[in-house]
Amino acid sequence: MRWKQQLLTLNPYQPGKSIDEVKKQYRLKEIVKLASNENPYGCSERVLGTLEQSTGFFALYPDGYATNLRETLATHLDVFPNQIIFGNGSDEIIQIISRSLLHPGANTVMAAPTFPQYKHNAIIEGAEVREIPLKNGNHDLDEMLAAIDGQTNAVWLCSPNNPTGTYIPEDQLIAFLDRVPKDVLVVLDEAYFEYVVADDYYDSVELLTRYENLIVLRTFSKIYGLASLRIGYGIASQAIIRAIEPAREPFNVNRFALLAAEAALGDQAYVNECRQKNRQGLDQFYRYCDINNLDYYPSQGNFILIDFQVDGNEVFQFLLEKGFIVRSGPALGFPTSIRVTVGSREQNEKLLGAISEFLAAKAALS
Numbered sequence: 590m591r592w593k594q595q596l597l598t599l600n601p602y603q604p605g606k607s608i609d610e611v612k613k614q615y616r617l618k619e620i621v622k623l624a625s626n627e628n629p630y631g632c633s634e635r636v637l638g639t640l641e642q643s644t645g646f647f648a649l650y651p652d653g654y655a656t657n658l659r660e661t662l663a664t665h666l667d668v669f670p671n672q673i674i675f676g677n678g679s680d681e682i683i684q685i686i687s688r689s690l691l692h693p694g695a696n697t698v699m700a701a702p703t704f705p706q707y708k709h710n711a712i713i714e715g716a717e718v719r720e721i722p723l724k725n726g727n728h729d730l731d732e733m734l735a736a737i738d739g740q741t742n743a744v745w746l747c748s749p750n751n752p753t754g755t756y757i758p759e760d761q762l763i764a765f766l767d768r769v770p771k772d773v774l775v776v777l778d779e780a781y782f783e784y785v786v787a788d789d790y791y792d793s794v795e796l797l798t799r800y801e802n803l804i805v806l807r808t809f810s811k812i813y814g815l816a817s818l819r820i821g822y823g824i825a826s827q828a829i830i831r832a833i834e835p836a837r838e839p840f841n842v843n844r845f846a847l848l849a850a851e852a853a854l855g856d857q858a859y860v861n862e863c864r865q866k867n868r869q870g871l872d873q874f875y876r877y878c879d880i881n882n883l884d885y886y887p888s889q890g891n892f893i894l895i896d897f898q899v900d901g902n903e904v905f906q907f908l909l910e911k912g913f914i915v916r917s918g919p920a921l922g923f924p925t926s927i928r929v930t931v932g933s934r935e936q937n938e939k940l941l942g943a944i945s946e947f948l949a950a951k952a953a954l955s
């Protein structure tokens with residue numbers, strides 16, 4: 590078979606270990622999974638109520654235009670309905686943008702480490718990937734600008750950035766957008782937007798009125814607690830949405846996701862509550878790290894990257910055998926770190942207890 594050569598260089602996505610798998614393998618009764626930045630409190634109860642009421646008739650295709658959700662979201666964001674594109678998770682929007690803009694001969698610019706799907710999709714499309722190392726955990730926007738040339742079709746910004754939790758301050762983002770050529774699409778991935786509390790964070794939807802080469806990505810998978818239903822969206826000028834819509838599959842978002850997302854949007858009190866609890870959870874981690882001399886990046890997301898100054902896989906494995914699933918740093922580009930999703934207060938306390946056991950075991954050896 591004549592596969593695209595670049596496919597042979599890629600590995601399929603490696604999902605974190607499942608709860609059942611870990612239970613069985615280590616004969617554990619209880620597992621705490623803080624690996625994929627899911628909402629530890631689940632979704633709003635309004636979503637559950639809505640889904641229970643929806644009928645069990647599955648023969649019809651879902652609404653391919655997401656009409657009801659589109660109206661609700663457009664009102665919520667104060668944009669026109671045709672400024673939105675929905676995806677089977679924002680992962681699919683990343684794929685749609687890549688299909689629409691990237692090809693052999695084109696290049697695309699992104700930070701490193703950042704969310705791996707930008708690079709993965711660019712490679713499949715045969716585009717050249719220009720990765721600009723983070724500077725102290727932050728996007729190096731000057732170097733990213735310098736990497737743009739006449740063949741650059743898209744630039745990826747992740748803010749808050751996964752896996753560091755760092756964000757781009759408003760003044761820096763605006764200075765960057767002012768200098769990016771108008772025919773280069775800037776993709777601003779805000780998967781953790783609803784968790785942000787920083788004062789100098791920007792209003793990306795407002796920026797869309799000033800920068801016609803900008804698309805903002807958001808998702809219902811993180812704070813809205815709907816990861817298993819797969820729904821995310823992009824917001825941009827009508828011209829950009831019009832250009833990429835043909836690359837979207839007709840019925841890419843299922844009926845339950847559409848209903849759930851609409852109900853979830855209607856409960857902003859729940860979102861606010863989750864944001865507040867997340868800050869309290871982050872404070873638990875900050876305090877612990879400060880006391881124990883562990884380095885970390887202050888986070889605007891619902892996760893924290895903690896540096897242990899030893900092989901991150903070792904920390905990961907130790908925690909796994911105690912029933913805690915986290916993300917190992919080496920796979921994310923941080924060899925001596927782990928990335929932990931902020932859980933409930935109790936989950937965080939238990940995890941920090943296990944981390945203390947790790948640190949004590951290490952200290953006893955040295």
Ligand SMILES: *Cc1c(COP(=O)(O)O)cnc(C)c1O
Nearest residue numbers: 678679680704751780808810821
């Ligand atoms: C989780 C995540 C996504 C993907 O979210 P889905 O909507 O579930 O596909 C996109 N970007 C970043 C940075 C993420 O962390």
